Amino acid sequence: MTATSIARAELVPVSSTGWRIGLSNLARKEFSLWWTTKLWWIQTVIWLVLLNGVTTLIMLDRAGMTADALAHEAVLTFFLVGATSIPIGIVLTLQGSIVGERELGTAAWVMSKPVSRVSFVLSKLLAHLTGFFATAVMIPSVVFLVTAEFLLPQPIDFGGFAVGMAVMGLALLFYVTLTLSLACFYKGRGPVAGVGITFILVGQFFKGMLPLGLVLATPWLLGDVAASFALQQPPDFDRVVPLIAVCIEVLVLGFMALWRFNREEF
Secondary structure, three states, rough: OOOHHHHHHHOOOOOOOOOHOOOHHHHHHHHHHHHOHHHHHHHHHHHHHHHHHHHHHHOOOOOOOOOOHHHHHHHHHHHHHHHHHHHHHHHHHHHHHHHHHHHHOOOHHHHOOOOOOOHHHHHHHHHHHEEEEEHHHHHHHHHHHHHHHHHOOOOOOOOHHHHHHHHHHHHHHHHHHHHHHHHOOOOOOOHHHHHHHHHHHHHHOOOOOOOOHHHHHOOOHHHHHHHHHOOOOOOOOOHHHHHHHHHHHHHHHHHHHHHOOOOOHH
8 A cells, every 4th residue: 555545545524724724634644654553563662672671781780889879870871872762763763754755745645635734744743752752751661660660779759750751752852843844854865864863963972072052052961851850850050951942942943844844845
């Protein structure tokens, strides 16, 4: 079955108007691509192996570590590994989300129906954000907490950990929005993946060499921020600024994506 036939099978008549026209219809199609295919469980297995596999090994290796140090190391590793690997997974998964539909002609076919371009982009953002948050944050977090209950001598505070999960959700929102925005500007998968992954790796390897003001204005520190909440560390300036900056950048990237896609010729 082709992508066009899948889209045609999922679309039904709609009654909404304005920028929301077709949103529920398109969202239903995008969510079905996550939850009625093997995508969701493949993503779940990847993140369980990567995040929980590493942290479980840390919990089992207790040599020379106090209870506090062991819990700190496990939580910090969980969020820092996630803050680097999940964005890369997002970019690799979404690089063809809009580009592929443009190449196959599916986007042009959908745009010929009573749907808005805002709904087209927003439906992808909602579906992919929900899918990644469920498979890469929620499920691994539950497994981590259950594992920690059995393996760590000191319990993890659930409230603080939940706040850390919310911070990771903000990081996911940024990278999903960034990737979709790049896909609206570029015609090929290469530039989308190249720019997105380069941005992630620069933050991973060079954030210690760059001016602190620049780093604070990026999502590069959100893994550290999430871990600090989970570990109930005292709040400070460096923890608040990235949260505000990323919220603003998500809005800017979203408007840029919509601005560019509204000028796309089909």
